[in-house]
Amino acid sequence: NAGVTQTPKFRVLKTGQSMTLLCAQDMNHEYMYWYRQDPGMGLRLIHYSVGEGTTAKGEVPDGYNVSRLKKQNFLLGLESAAPSQTSVYFCASTLLTRPSGGVFSTDTQYFGPGTRLTVL
Amino acid sequence: DAKTTQPPSMDCAEGRAANLPCNHSTISGNEYVYWYRQIHSQGPQYIIHGLKNNETNEMASLIITEDRKSSTLILPHATLRDTAVYYCIVRPLRGTYKYIFGTGTRLKVLA
Numbered sequence: 653n654a655g656v657t658q659t660p661k662f663r664v665l666k667t668g669q670s671m672t673l674l675c676a677q678d679m680n681h682e683y684m685y686w687y688r689q690d691p692g693m694g695l696r697l698i699h700y701s702v703g704e705g706t707t708a709k710g711e712v713p714d715g716y717n718v719s720r721l722k723k724q725n726f727l728l729g730l731e732s733a734a735p736s737q738t739s740v741y742f743c744a745s746t747l748l749t750r751p752s753g754g755v756f757s758t759d760t761q762y763f764g765p766g767t768r769l770t771v772l
Numbered sequence: 773d774a775k776t777t778q779p780p781s782m783d784c785a786e787g788r789a790a791n792l793p794c795n796h797s798t799i800s801g802n803e804y805v806y807w808y809r810q811i812h813s814q815g816p817q818y819i820i821h822g823l824k825n826n827e828t829n830e831m832a833s834l835i836i837t838e839d840r841k842s843s844t845l846i847l848p849h850a851t852l853r854d855t856a857v858y859y860c861i862v863r864p865l866r867g868t869y870k871y872i873f874g875t876g877t878r879l880k881v882l883a
Contacts, residue, residue: 656815683869694859694873695816702869742815746869760806761871763815 653678656764658743664770665733673728673767675743682748684726685710685761686718688739695742701726702748733771741767776860781878784854790847792877794860797841803862805836807845810876811856819845819858823865850881 659674675684682703687695687710697710699718707718715737717729726745730737747759777795784790796805806821820827820834822843827834833846847854859876 685869687873692875694875695871696873697870700869740813744815760818760821761808761816763817765815766813 655679656743656745656762658741658764658767660767661765662768664772665730666772667734669733669771670729670731671733671769672730673741673743673769675726675728675745675764676724677743677745677762678724679745679747679762680723681745681762682723683746684720685744685746686716686726686728687742687744688712688737689742689766690739698728698741730769733769735771737769738771739769741769776862776874778858778860778874778877780875781880783880783882784847784850786852786881786883787849790850790854790879790881792845792847792858792860792879793842794845795842796860796862799840799862800864802864804865805834805840805843806861806863806871807832807834808859808861808873809854809856810859811853816859816873850879852881852883855879855881 656677685700686698689695696712698716701707701720704723719727743764744761746761804821804823807819808816810816820832822834836843857876857878859873
């Protein structure tokens with residue numbers, strides 16, 4: 653298994669340009685997440701998805717859009733990049749379990765290697 | 773989700789045990805303690821989690837106090853490759869998608 657992969661690994665954009673970051677996982681996980689990490693800080697959740705065709709906002713969603721057309725892929729889009737979006741972006745996925753009659757449970761998260769984005 | 777407090781940095785001699793503390797005084801009864809680490813800007817890596825009993829796996833041990841207000845992650849024989857930022861996270865096992873990552877503890881293992 654490749655686990656969680658991210659494309660591209662590095663990218664430099666000019667202000668106003670657009671781009672899409674791709675996250676792929678081959679573990680059949682239901683939940684997928686996009687985080688950003690700024691220097692010296694922890695990870696902050698941008699958007700997440702609980703399954704194919706569904707997405708939801710996290711803590712810092714402004715300026716980003718996402719799509720999950722296939723269960724194994726989660727795309728993060730920047731429509732008009734700004735210098736404040738310079739960051740390292742991490743994708744993660746997790747398995748969802750639902751015991752019979754019980755509340756859903758999310759397992760540990762598996763992270764990709766990250767994408768370093770610089771917006772000039 | 774309960775808030776956690778960790779020291780910003782620690783040093784440990786190679787081969788010695790590294791003990792990383794975490795305070796979570798507002799933890800709820802259904803919240804677990806999770807530990808992840810991030811090596812040199814790679815994606816975070818799961819280490820261990822527990823509810824109230826001490827836990828051990830091939831990577832580390834987790835000691836949770838009886839009142840569950842604090843915990844300690846123990847790396848029994850630290851190596852240079854254990855140099856990383858370690859995150860303590862408190863979250864329910866069920867019914868939530870969220871992981872709240874703080875700033876963690878930067879552990880430096882010294883040769």
